Structures are given as structure tokens and as C-alpha cells.
Amino acid sequence: MPDDGLNRAGAEPPRNLPVPIAPPPSAEPGANGRDFGESWLARVVRAMFGWKAGSIRADLETVLGEPPAGDTDFSLTERTLLKNILGLRERRIEDVMVPRADIVAVPHEVTIGELLKVFESAGHSRLVVYQETLDDPVGLVHIRDVMALMIKQAAVNPTGGRRRKVPAGLDFKAVDLAAHLSATDIVRKLLFVPPSMPAIDLLAQMQASRTHLALVIDEYGGTDGLVSMEDLVEQVVGEIEDEHDEASARTVVRQYDGSFLADGRAPLEDVVASVGEDFDVGDAASEVDTLGGYVVNLIGRVPVRGELVRGPDSLEFQVLDADPRRVKRIRIYRRAGQRVDRETRRRDVDAGRGGASIAPTTNETDAAGEPQEGASTRDAPPP
Numbered sequence: 001m002p003d004d005g006l007n008r009a010g011a012e013p014p015r016n017l018p019v020p021i022a023p024p025p026s027a028e029p030g031a032n033g034r035d036f037g038e039s040w041l042a043r044v045v046r047a048m049f050g051w052k053a054g055s056i057r058a059d060l061e062t063v064l065g066e067p068p069a070g071d072t073d074f075s076l077t078e079r080t081l082l083k084n085i086l087g088l089r090e091r092r093i094e095d096v097m098v099p100r101a102d103i104v105a106v107p108h109e110v111t112i113g114e115l116l117k118v119f120e121s122a123g124h125s126r127l128v129v130y131q132e133t134l135d136d137p138v139g140l141v142h143i144r145d146v147m148a149l150m151i152k153q154a155a156v157n158p159t160g161g162r163r164r165k166v167p168a169g170l171d172f173k174a175v176d177l178a179a180h181l182s183a184t185d186i187v188r189k190l191l192f193v194p195p196s197m198p199a200i201d202l203l204a205q206m207q208a209s210r211t212h213l214a215l216v217i218d219e220y221g222g223t224d225g226l227v228s229m230e231d232l233v234e235q236v237v238g239e240i241e242d243e244h245d246e247a248s249a250r251t252v253v254r255q256y257d258g259s260f261l262a263d264g265r266a267p268l269e270d271v272v273a274s275v276g277e278d279f280d281v282g283d284a285a286s287e288v289d290t291l292g293g294y295v296v297n298l299i300g301r302v303p304v305r306g307e308l309v310r311g312p313d314s315l316e317f318q319v320l321d322a323d324p325r326r327v328k329r330i331r332i333y334r335r336a337g338q339r340v341d342r343e344t345r346r347r348d349v350d351a352g353r354g355g356a357s358i359a360p361t362t363n364e365t366d367a368a369g370e371p372q373e374g375a376s377t378r379d380a381p382p383p
Helices: 040-050 055-065 076-090 113-121 143-154 199-209 231-236 268-275 282-286 291-299 342-352
Strands: 106-107 126-130 137-142 189-192 213-217 221-227 252-254 260-263 309-310 314-321 327-334
Touching: 055 213, 076 106, 076 199, 113 126, 113 143, 113 314, 126 189, 126 268, 137 143, 143 231, 143 291, 189 199, 199 231, 213 252, 221 231, 268 291, 282 291, 291 309, 291 314, 291 327
Parallel strands: 106 126, 189 213
Antiparallel strands: 126 137, 213 221, 252 260, 260 327, 309 314, 314 327
């Protein structure tokens, strides 16, 4: 990170940086400055040489916890980065991985033409390759290897005596887009790691193996998630976005009628901060992290598209988009105040489905998972 991007003391706090992890509590030293938990050998060494076990980390954490003392002190950005580096050892892969439901992968028998379409729509440079299911991974494929393969096939032999000239000596008509990925040798090896692995250990392993992608495998050998080197680096420096990244959809947007539109993956604490204090999540805050997970926790199942779920107090959740595995987009509004008419709901649900027309539904479910009296028990059609 360049030095000119660091904020100095008194500047606005940096944005997009992850919240620092609080270090584990340590025993307080005694009144005489001695740690009663240390061994007799450590006390002897400390008395002889002035050394104290763990003093460098403890002193640094203490300094970072104090307010800035001047221009020569750590800046706000430097403090945040150092705290995140110290706290990285407390992170586990399961805390930073992309869940299985969000993994974009391709079968080993995919054609080169279909593979290019997936790369374009996903916006990733690397994709997981599997055999029958995601639980049977083969490796990964990089977009650069695909391009190199196409360039090799499109290259024109200058001594071939071709009459028609082609730009840059490349004839892409010669590229076999119907060829299967399995018939090539561009599938690379993939790292396999457990969800309990410390994030800092995986970062070191990725650097040593020059592999930027790892598949998270559970105790039964099934695929649990995916983690990239970028995911790990973002735990220190914050969200990394380039010119090809779209604006983050994990936001809560207030609408003109007082309702809120939110992504199902929006952090629950962000939703509570946007909606207001009447959104009391209760004990669910310790069980789920996202709005979609909260709605699923309310009724004990994944709701269908178009379903209405009664929340705490006067809040109601309308599922605009969902699939059998997760909730994708939700509208939040208050029953006693701004009530959305049926046509508005139908238009929003259609937008969540990408414009497909469906019949409006008034299926309402309370927090116990039971249909409300007077409400239709007809579910919206499955995705």
C-alpha cells in the first residue's frame, strides 16, 4: 500500500477496513508489575535480562489502543492495519470463506465456449472445476490459461502460404470452442483446507504454493466453501475493488415510501442500524450474521419468493427473490405505517426475478412459521 494513501492523526477514519479483532484477554500483572501466571524460570530470566514473555505484542496492542499523541504517532489507517494484522491469527477460514451456495464453478466437461460465458458473467479470473458435483472437485481453471490456449490455436503459420491475411497473425475461426475442458491440460491444482484452519496459516501456504484459491472441505469430505488470497488480504486492508467490480449489493437502501430494500447477505447489524431500534433481533444476533439468515431463523425454513414473513413489532419482510438454498433480496416495511399495495409488491417481485411475471401472493408467515389468519396459504411458485 503506498505511503501517500495513509491518513495522519486528526484525519477522517479510513473506510472499507474490516473491524479489528479484539485480542484475547490476558492476566493483569500484580501490583509490583509481576505477572503471577508466569513460570519461575521466566521470572528469573526477566529479572536478569529485563525480558518479559509476550511483552512486544502486549506493548504494541497497548500503544494501538491509546489515542494518537501527535504527528509522529501512528495514523488512523496505520493503527487499523496493525490491529488487523495482530488479530489475523484469531481468524479462521470459516470466518472469511465464500459459502458453498455462492461458489461459481464449472463441470470438467464444459466446452471452451461455455466456459468463456461463465467467466464473463461471474467476473472472476479463476473458477473451480468439478466432476459430477461440487463435492468432487478436480481443480481450478484460470482465464489466462484459457486465453493462452485460444491464442495458440488461432496462431497462423507465417510459412503456410495463406492468401488471406489476418490481423496480428491470429485467426480465431481456428479456435475450437466446442472442445471440452477435460480434453485440455489447463486445469490447475487446488488447495484443500479445513474450515478451522487459521487464516494466517493459509495465507502463508498460498504464498509458498503460489496458489490463490483454496476449497474448504468439511469433516465428511464435502465442499463447505471457497477462499481466495484476496479474501485473506481483505481481512487486513479492507475491501478490494477494481474497475470491473460492480457496486456492492450488500447494502440497505431506504425507499421513498419508508420501506427498505436489502440484499439477503447484508450484515444484520447494518440492517438494524438502518431500520431503527424497533428492529429487535433478540438472541438471533448470536446465531446468524445476515438478514437472509435472520428471516430463515424466524420461520425455521427458507421462504419462497413472494412470501411475507412477520417480524418483531410492526416489521414485515417480503421476500423479493430466493432459491431453495437461500434468500437473495428482501423488502422491509412496517405494517402499521407505510403499507405497500399489491401491485407494488408484484412489480418488486417481478424485478427480483429479472422481469418474469408471476401471480401476486399474499402468503404471510409469522415468526413461528405458521400462516396468519385470513392470509392465503398458497405459496409462490418455486424458482
